[in-house]
Amino acid sequence: MGDMFSQPAHIVAQNLIGCRFLVDGCGGLIVETEAYEADDPASHSFRGPTTRNKSMFGRPGTAYVYRSHGLHWCLNFVCTPGSAVLLRALEPRWQVDVMRQRRGRWGDPRELCSGPGKLTSALKIGGELDGLPLDRPPFELTLERGSDVDIVNGTRVGISRGTDVAWRFGLAGSPFLSVRFPRPPTRAGD
DNA sequence: TGCGAGATCCGCT
DNA sequence: GCGGATCTCGCAT
Numbered sequence: 438m439g440d441m442f443s444q445p446a447h448i449v450a451q452n453l454i455g456c457r458f459l460v461d462g463c464g465g466l467i468v469e470t471e472a473y474e475a476d477d478p479a480s481h482s483f484r485g486p487t488t489r490n491k492s493m494f495g496r497p498g499t500a501y502v503y504r505s506h507g508l509h510w511c512l513n514f515v516c517t518p519g520s521a522v523l524l525r526a527l528e529p530r531w532q533v534d535v536m537r538q539r540r541g542r543w544g545d546p547r548e549l550c551s552g553p554g555k556l557t558s559a560l561k562i563g564g565e566l567d568g569l570p571l572d573r574p575p576f577e578l579t580l581e582r583g584s585d586v587d588i589v590n591g592t593r594v595g596i597s598r599g600t601d602v603a604w605r606f607g608l609a610g611s612p613f614l615s616v617r618f619p620r621p622p623t624r625a626g627d
Numbered sequence: 628t629g630c631g632a633g634a635t636c637c638g639c640t
Numbered sequence: 641g642c643g644g645a646t647c648t649c650g651c652a653t
Binding site: 481484487488489490503504505506507508 | 649
């Protein structure tokens with residue numbers, strides 16, 4: 438676990454696509470992530486530690502959970518100090534009925550975990566999990582994945598600075614993404 | 628000391 | 641498509 442997260446966040450973010458992630462047995466496959474580096478103007482760590490972001494400077498392989506817009510929780514996996522990977526979407530697989538109940542959504546399963554705030558709501562992730570290691574309960578992170586994962590990337594969503602780097606990653610063709618990735622440019626005549 | 632923006636989501640128009 | 645809910649922080653006053 439330590440080796441995995443002691444790499445640049447934009448590498449870890451790609452390696453996490455297709456991995457299984459559970460909280461108390463409830464979860465699914467990671468299909469969308471974003472990387473935030475220490476010297477990254479879009480990162481919460483950019484101006485140094487505060488009471489909110491202190492766990493972002495903690496051990497690699499721990500959780501950084503913060504409240505977004507005063508309402509929603511967002512989950513990050515801490516990499517090297519000041520860098521982390523934001524979990525943006527899961528493909529629901531285990532205890533999906535529990536997610537439905539927590540979300541109050543009984544229709545389209547794509548509505549359960551297709552966004553950072555939806556994901557934490559479905560898995561019941563809150564501030565009490567901030568700073569906890571990912572290799573112990575209630576977390577279960579399985580880093581092994583199939584060799585056939587096809588990863589796409591693009592610029593990050595919902596930010597106004599650091600928009601130049603393409604550090605959002607996703608499972609190609611997944612219907613469970615929060616936002617579609619732009620289709621690769623096609624050649625004239627296609 | 629106050630104000631506005633922010634790694635968001637939802638319901639209404 | 642737009643605004644409201646409402647916590648934290650940076651920056652201006």
